[in-house]
Amino acid sequence: MNPLVHYALQGQGEGRQLKSQFDIYDYEVKFNLVENQTNYGLPIGVFIHLYYEELAEEIAGYIRNITYPFHVYISTTDEEKKHRIEQAFSAKGVTLVCKVLPNRGWDVAPRVVGFADEIRKYDICLRLHGKKSTHNPEEFGTQWRTYILDELVGSPERVKRIINNLVSRPDLGIIMPRHWDAVRNWIKIGENYEEMKNLLTSINIP
Numbered sequence: 745m746n747p748l749v750h751y752a753l754q755g756q757g758e759g760r761q762l763k764s765q766f767d768i769y770d771y772e773v774k775f776n777l778v779e780n781q782t783n784y785g786l787p788i789g790v791f792i793h794l795y796y797e798e799l800a801e802e803i804a805g806y807i808r809n810i811t812y813p814f815h816v817y818i819s820t821t822d823e824e825k826k827h828r829i830e831q832a833f834s835a836k837g838v839t840l841v842c843k844v845l846p847n848r849g850w851d852v853a854p855r856v857v858g859f860a861d862e863i864r865k866y867d868i869c870l871r872l873h874g875k876k877s878t879h880n881p882e883e884f885g886t887q888w889r890t891y892i893l894d895e896l897v898g899s900p901e902r903v904k905r906i907i908n909n910l911v912s913r914p915d916l917g918i919i920m921p922r923h924w925d926a927v928r929n930w931i932k933i934g935e936n937y938e939e940m941k942n943l944l945t946s947i948n949i950p
Contacts, residue, residue, distance in 0.1 A: 777905040789866035793851030797825035799874035800832035816840035819854035895921035
């Protein structure tokens, strides 16, 4: 049952408190990517976490669909992986900065802590990571990863439409694909709510 309906019908009469919940969908703006005529000449920051270095060649191929100036920053977890990633991107003609960083929060800490200074240099950033979802069958992770990459950097035209919309609509903070159909029903805050609340409270954000 919807939690608010349950509270109205039963919980309130039992003296329960209605717990406030953060809902990301309160901030969602749905729109279609349109072909606006805008110019953008600044470099784009491309930030990628590659725990699975064998995906480097695949992702480097997608990055070549960016026809704007860009700088690539990659995090991985050891020197051997770093070497393989550098080789794969070099073979595709893509230069990069690669750092060995702890796999904390998977790709989260490497991006927001490991590349904190670099991110601040860019007005527009692309964030990707090498998704495999190894707790599921291999084809599941492959299809999920391909869907995300196709939606964000699947073609030069797709990249251009995304950049045009970010430039022409300053109210847009993030453009992301719809959740892949196979995982859409899994998306909820769950046990992360208490952790998020405690973290934000520690920096005085209610």
